Amino acid sequence: MADRIVLHVGPHKTGSTALQHMFATNRRVLARYGIHYPITGLDGAAHQDVARACWGKDSSLLLDLANEMAEHDTVFISSELISALDMKGLKRLRSAFGETRVEIIYVIRRLPNLLASHWRELIKHGQKLSFEEYLENAVVDTGRPNLVPPLPMLHLDRLCRFFGSDTLRILCYDARNSEVENYGQDFVDDIFGIGHEDVFRTKQLNTTAQDWQVELGRHMNILGNTTLNYPQRLNLRKKLFERIADDMLDWMPGFAAQYDAAVPITLSDQTDWIAQEQEAVAQTYGSHFVDPVESYLAPTEQQIRQLPLGMLSPQLRSDISFLFNELAANLDPFPPTG
Structure with a gap:
């Protein structure tokens, strides 16, 4: 050994x-x-x-x-x-x-930064959870550790x-x-x-998408066909963000505007359970930090907006489903996962 x-x-x-x-x-x-x-x-x-x-x-x-x-x-x-x-x-x-x-x-x-980033990543991997549902998993044992x-x-x-x-x-x-x-x-x-x-030296490898694009991806997860395997679902979200970058469809600005008008969920270092968690870490494990503990406790805030499915018009739902089917039709049945 x-x-x-x-x-x-x-x-x-x-x-x-x-x-x-x-x-x-x-x-x-x-x-x-x-x-x-x-x-x-x-x-x-x-x-x-x-x-x-x-x-x-x-x-x-x-x-x-x-x-x-x-x-x-x-x-x-x-x-x-x-x-x-x-x-x-x-x-x-x-x-x-x-x-x-x-x-x-x-x-x-x-x-606040970690939770927002992790939730966005789950959406890119094909999950349908709203941000509120995701946060509920912090205190409820769902039996699905990948979603916690x-x-x-x-x-x-x-x-x-x-x-x-x-x-x-x-x-x-x-x-x-x-x-x-x-x-x-x-x-x-x-x-x-x-x-x-x-x-x-390192470089950023994960795809960065705007928040409204992540929310669009979540609605594609909800409205789209569920028969895709996991690598296909992951590849589909990649193709969505590439498609938006290359050619934004005429209905997408309206979706983005509706998203921007939604009331945000705000997480900050002052949110009660977050403040308690971070303080507990600092008190219990502060002596193990290589970096200053203050760098972990510094003020920060994240805002996540959500568009409930019921707020989307029938036409917008149809547009999202059509885009999903268009992208899914060109997916490799067994795309590489590396």
């Missing part, structure tokens, strides 16, 4: 995709510093299959991972799905690592229970993401102390 395992657990919407792409494409550079980024468990650039194995879908993969890790001194694993593992899954992961000391790297983000808002106290408490609080380091996304290119360089230097090589 390796002498040191560094586990980057995300969570979602904290720059993980850009970091993982950087790690995967620079495995040889990391190896020069004695850091091994395993092949076992990779799904694209991230070790998502390691987390899935901990949910019991392929426990043999964990044995394969242990065999690969045995040949290296320092092993680095990255998967934002690990932060969402329940107690049973984390116990299985801890057992797979034997007696080797595990270091946990958790990237925290101001909650990524609240840090739950994650940190569970991780520390199995790996120990002395293994935890917390990086603040908001403190270090002013320059996207430097994000990866700073991350690698803070965790491994190996400087600022140019290969560790």
Whole structure:
């Protein structure tokens, strides 16, 4: 078994995709510093299959991972799905690592920004949840962890229970993401102390859409055909945003104007349950922050507007359904997911 395992657990919407792409494409550079980024468990650039194995879908993969890790001194694993593992899954992961000391790297983000970004991402992945329904999942166990808002106290408490609080380091996304290119360089230097090589620069990879476009995508999820598989649904949202950028249809400005006139839902650091969550994190885990705790507690606000389906005219519903069918008709039955 390796002498040191560094586990980057995300969570979602904290720059993980850009970091993982950087790690995967620079495995040889990391190896020069004695850091091994395993092949076992990779799904694209991230070790998502390691987390899935901990949910019991392929426990043999964990044995394969242990065999690969045995040949290296320092092993680095990255998967934002690990932060969402329940107690049973984390116990299985801890057992797979034997007696080797595990270091946990958790990237925290101001909650109003994190929740808004995570909800938008779920819509791009084909979900139909309104923002209010999404927030309700923060306090209700739906049995669907992929739809639960990524609240840090739950994650940190569970991780520390199995790996120990002395293994935890917390990086603040908001403190270090002013320059996207430097994000990866700073991350690698803070965790491994190996400087600022140019290969560790990062770039934004996820598609950024305007808020009204995300809401249009949500209504496409509601009104569209549900027979598409997951990769197709994800690819459909990508094609929607590309279509809007290339050729906005004549009814879209009206949709955007109606969206802009809707009353927003406001989340801020002063929202009661958000303030309580962030303060609890600061009090309980403040000593584990690599960045100043104040960078996490700084004032911030997000506004999300919603257009209930009943507010859309029959013609607008028809236009959205027609666009969905047009885009869906040209989808690859099995598009790549990487």
